[in-house]
Amino acid sequence: MANTPYPQSYYAASANAVTPRPVLQGEVETDVCVIGAGYTGLSSALFLLEHGFRVTVLEAAKVGFGASGRNGGQIVNSYSRDIDVIERSVGPKQAQLLGQMAFEGGKIIRERVAKYQIQCDLKDGGVFAALNSKHMAHLESQKRLWERYGHTQLELLDERRIREVVACENYVGGLLDMSGGHIHPLNLALGEAAAVESLGGTIYEQSAAVRIERGASPVVHTAEGKVRAKFIIVAGNAYLGNLVPELAAKSMPCGTQVITTAPLGDDLANSLLPQDYCVEDCNYLLDYYRLTSDKRLIFGGGVVYGARDPANIEAIIHPKMLKAFPQLKDVKIDYAWTGNFLLTLSRLPQVGRLGDNIYYSQGCSGHGVTYTHLAGKVLAEALRGQAERFDAFADLPHYPFPGGQLLRTPFAAMGAWYYGLRDKLGF
Numbered sequence: 001m002a003n004t005p006y007p008q009s010y011y012a013a014s015a016n017a018v019t020p021r022p023v024l025q026g027e028v029e030t031d032v033c034v035i036g037a038g039y040t041g042l043s044s045a046l047f048l049l050e051h052g053f054r055v056t057v058l059e060a061a062k063v064g065f066g067a068s069g070r071n072g073g074q075i076v077n078s079y080s081r082d083i084d085v086i087e088r089s090v091g092p093k094q095a096q097l098l099g100q101m102a103f104e105g106g107k108i109i110r111e112r113v114a115k116y117q118i119q120c121d122l123k124d125g126g127v128f129a130a131l132n133s134k135h136m137a138h139l140e141s142q143k144r145l146w147e148r149y150g151h152t153q154l155e156l157l158d159e160r161r162i163r164e165v166v167a168c169e170n171y172v173g174g175l176l177d178m179s180g181g182h183i184h185p186l187n188l189a190l191g192e193a194a195a196v197e198s199l200g201g202t203i204y205e206q207s208a209a210v211r212i213e214r215g216a217s218p219v220v221h222t223a224e225g226k227v228r229a230k231f232i233i234v235a236g237n238a239y240l241g242n243l244v245p246e247l248a249a250k251s252m253p254c255g256t257q258v259i260t261t262a263p264l265g266d267d268l269a270n271s272l273l274p275q276d277y278c279v280e281d282c283n284y285l286l287d288y289y290r291l292t293s294d295k296r297l298i299f300g301g302g303v304v305y306g307a308r309d310p311a312n313i314e315a316i317i318h319p320k321m322l323k324a325f326p327q328l329k330d331v332k333i334d335y336a337w338t339g340n341f342l343l344t345l346s347r348l349p350q351v352g353r354l355g356d357n358i359y360y361s362q363g364c365s366g367h368g369v370t371y372t373h374l375a376g377k378v379l380a381e382a383l384r385g386q387a388e389r390f391d392a393f394a395d396l397p398h399y400p401f402p403g404g405q406l407l408r409t410p411f412a413a414m415g416a417w418y419y420g421l422r423d424k425l426g427f
């Protein structure tokens, strides 16, 4: 059996103790079989265990192997498309529910970290940075919009204030969200996995679900075993492949890349981000960055449609980093890696049920650290028979990518090229 390791990321190199978990062998019976040990799967498992369900998690590789163990670590609230778009495509009651939930994921992360004493370098404060006046007008309207749903902790930053929080000359202003922030993402996943086990849940690693036998009592098959369950939660996201063919047409795996500098030392690090907030800009193809606990800069950006791994990640991301921070021109890059997220056409999460007992949540399209934690709570509510919030997501309309599975990658890349051009021209 293949033993898939973590990618060679800064996170894998600085992970807290990683406990190897067993491979599933033989037959297991459980209440809920969760497929995938990323945040969606682990958050679902934790909420279900806290409500008395028996839970078995199957992970194809290792806990946090996917996006949850590789991401920028930015706790960005809300969704990849915002409530104004949601308001236009769904009714007011559904928009109201989704709007109220938009900042709940960050709260759940903080509750998890506190309750289970997870060591993941949690820091408060995230900034959306405006590169031009159009971005700034957008942030002003987002703030007004979010406030309508009760999220009043946001602060607009003018050009002088943003210079006080980030030493980048390119910004004209920004929006500070103190309920945003950042974490060591793999250590959060590892801590959540340990919490799952502390409540009696079981996690099998190197145990990919290869087939789902549907029916009143569904069975998930792996290479060497099977799990018979009352419910299945599909949480494989961009790494799921074609296990559930119905889901594949309306979403597309995309790669995105991250680099990490050598330690900068306290003075340089503090000069870049004195309050240690994380930052993402307002471009469609956005740059995002933050400091680590050992004062490196983690910088991400760029999208590869169709999730091919680029040959030279540093060559793609390093110039973006230097454009934001020319003062780092002599700093060495220690780590570079790629990871896959799942894009939907609407950029809103793809959530639903297949029959009575298979549930799924995936496709948060780039901003998923908070949403996936919320998804776990909402999935667990649905399995307990309280599906109002789950249905608010499940009723979001989703459409297949133009061109089908064969042509969706070039079509989406063309779309991104167009938006990238708009970013460059400042439209």
Ligand SMILES: Cc1cc2nc3c(=O)[nH]c(=O)nc-3n(C[C@H](O)[C@H](O)[C@H](O)COP(=O)(O)OP(=O)(O)OC[C@H]3O[C@@H](n4cnc5c(N)ncnc54)[C@H](O)[C@@H]3O)c2cc1C
Residues within 6 Å of the ligand: 035, 036, 037, 038, 039, 040, 041, 058, 059, 060, 061, 062, 063, 064, 065, 066, 067, 068, 069, 070, 071, 072, 073, 074, 075, 076, 207, 208, 209, 210, 235, 236, 237, 238, 239, 240, 241, 243, 256, 257, 258, 288, 300, 338, 339, 340, 341, 361, 362, 364, 365, 366, 367, 368, 369, 370, 372
């Ligand atoms: C490089 C990168 C940077 C990002 N930065 C940010 C950020 O800063 N902020 C933010 O909000 N979002 C960010 N995101 C997005 C965010 O990380 C994801 O939305 C989120 O982690 C998705 O979690 P998940 O549990 O749904 O999926 P994943 O974390 O991808 O987990 C899916 C898991 O399922 C497993 N799996 C798949 N198929 C099977 C199977 N058949 N059987 C068993 N297991 C299976 C996989 O091995 C994987 O471990 C980033 C994503 C990437 C890739």
